[in-house]
Amino acid sequence: MKNVLTIAGSDSCGGAGIQADIKTFCALGTYAMSVITAVTAQNTKGVAEIREMDSGIVASQLDCVFSDIRVDAVKIGMVCNTQIIETIAERLKKYNAKNIVLDPVMISTSGYSLLNPEAKDALLKLLFPLATVVTPNLLEAEDIINRKIESPEQMEKAAEDILKLGPAGVVIKGGHLEGDAVDVFYDGDNFEYYKSKRIINKNTHGTGCTVSSAVAANLAKGCDMRKALSGAKEYISTAIAHGISIGAGHGPTNHFYSLYKAAGIETD
Ligand code: PXL
Numbered sequence: 001m002k003n004v005l006t007i008a009g010s011d012s013c014g015g016a017g018i019q020a021d022i023k024t025f026c027a028l029g030t031y032a033m034s035v036i037t038a039v040t041a042q043n044t045k046g047v048a049e050i051r052e053m054d055s056g057i058v059a060s061q062l063d064c065v066f067s068d069i070r071v072d073a074v075k076i077g078m079v080c081n082t083q084i085i086e087t088i089a090e091r092l093k094k095y096n097a098k099n100i101v102l103d104p105v106m107i108s109t110s111g112y113s114l115l116n117p118e119a120k121d122a123l124l125k126l127l128f129p130l131a132t133v134v135t136p137n138l139l140e141a142e143d144i145i146n147r148k149i150e151s152p153e154q155m156e157k158a159a160e161d162i163l164k165l166g167p168a169g170v171v172i173k174g175g176h177l178e179g180d181a182v183d184v185f186y187d188g189d190n191f192e193y194y195k196s197k198r199i200i201n202k203n204t205h206g207t208g209c210t211v212s213s214a215v216a217a218n219l220a221k222g223c224d225m226r227k228a229l230s231g232a233k234e235y236i237s238t239a240i241a242h243g244i245s246i247g248a249g250h251g252p253t254n255h256f257y258s259l260y261k262a263a264g265i266e267t268d
Contacts, residue, residue, distance in 0.1 A: 002220040003031045003069055008077030009038035015252025016206030021075055023255035024213035030220050035061040038080050044247030046110035055083040066095040073099035073220035075213045078114045082122040089126035099219040102131035103212035104140050129166030135212045138176040159186035169225055185229055194233045203243025203251035210253055211236045242268055
């Protein structure tokens, strides 16, 4: 079995962050480990409060995992601040981590800041160059390149610019554009398009976390990048189509749809 590590924040309502990542790793048949950067108090309606971990305990969690266990892939989500980013970058280099999927989490869908705005530079300078692939959504990509993206052509140009920051690959998730959900991947050689029908479902909490974790799990299992991305797209499409209606706001996606279905457990 392959081992996958998430470095991210905890989501008390279980749909995003660490919880989404662990569910995804397990659903895709890998062993899940977690380094927690922050605890968020939130539900389907939004974020109430955040406590960032100090960078010492982040370092210690990383040391414990990497000094003992083979890590086949790493997913990075919410990283909070410059000190935590510096710690993660230093440890990932020290341990020669591979298959690093970086989801540049900045603002939650409900509008709450998950990255100190002053830490954006550190995220781009220290973590982007270590990434096998970065997975911004349209809004995050706009924030990274400081301009609007309104068409697939502009997504390609944005992917070129983001690649210059040093990751080996970039996938810009176009779910926020109108029409089909089209993701654009670029690795400096070719553009690849990943299309899926838009699924109308309000239960989309944790979608970004889930996709990036699925890519990490697939890379850990030895898929090449194209297979990892297409498999992740397939997994998230099913998880959104069968999203779970809990709470008054945006419920989570359904990480274990196949398992629940096989067990005869009603989730729709
Ligand atoms: O989807 C971004 C995200 C990442 N990490 C945590 C979150 C969220 C969104 O709510 O709560 C912990």
